Amino acid sequence: MSNRTVAYFMAGLMLASLSVLTGCVGYPLPYQTVYGPNMAPFGPPIPVPAYLQQELEDKAYEHERYERVPIMGPITSGGEARALDPPSDDQIMRALEKVHQTRGGIPFLHTTQRDRVRIVVEPIADYVDPPRVYPLIGPAQQHHCHYKCIVYYTNTTRVGWPLPHTITDEDAQEVIYIDHNHLHMVGNVDGGPGAPF
Helix, strand or coil: CCHHHHHHHHHHHHHHHHHHCCCCCCCCCCCCCCCCCCCHHHCCCCCCCHHHHHHHHHHHHHHHHCCCCCEECCCCCCCCCCCCCCCCHHHHHHHHHHHHCCCCEECCCEEEEEEEEEEEEEEEEEEECCCEEECCCEEEEEEEEEEEEEEEEEEEEEECCCCCEEEEEEEEEEEEEEEEEEEEECCCCCCCCCCCC
16 A cells, blocks of 8 residues: 555545544534534543533533423313412422522632521412413413512531631521412313314
8 A cells, every 4th residue: 555545545534534523523412512522423432520410410410300381181160270389499499599500619719508597478469361372382371470488597607728617507598489380271182172273
């Protein structure tokens, strides 16, 4: 084999390997974030830092638990449209962490702790919109539920550099507003007379 053929073969191999390293292979799910080049199943296993792993797990958890809109059955005539469950303590604390962008801080440099947490949930509004047609769903009514969540806690901030000191706020409180919206189907959803489709 001549040197020129070997050179062309090596150049083609390098171009093929660079095209794989561009990150164009494979598509992430809506709640996933891809960091760095993506070589699909042909890449070497690269360890993911614990912080990024926790961030990806939290995104997947919140997408599964709190970011989907359920579609309920129709509202019966004369019946009261009941809201879904009020926000859980987990959902409220996750929303509070998103507002403050704190996950405990950096150990030995700056840490924040919330102790003696007490949560009060107050319903603000509960109403149902008139029926309309939603794409991919059909005729439905949107049920809105608005909640005011007051979080009382003791906030302890420890700063370790350059001089270690601790700041404690005994009467810290935050107010978070959370909306729970879901859909109710309209009409006969079983396929009889008056069925939407």
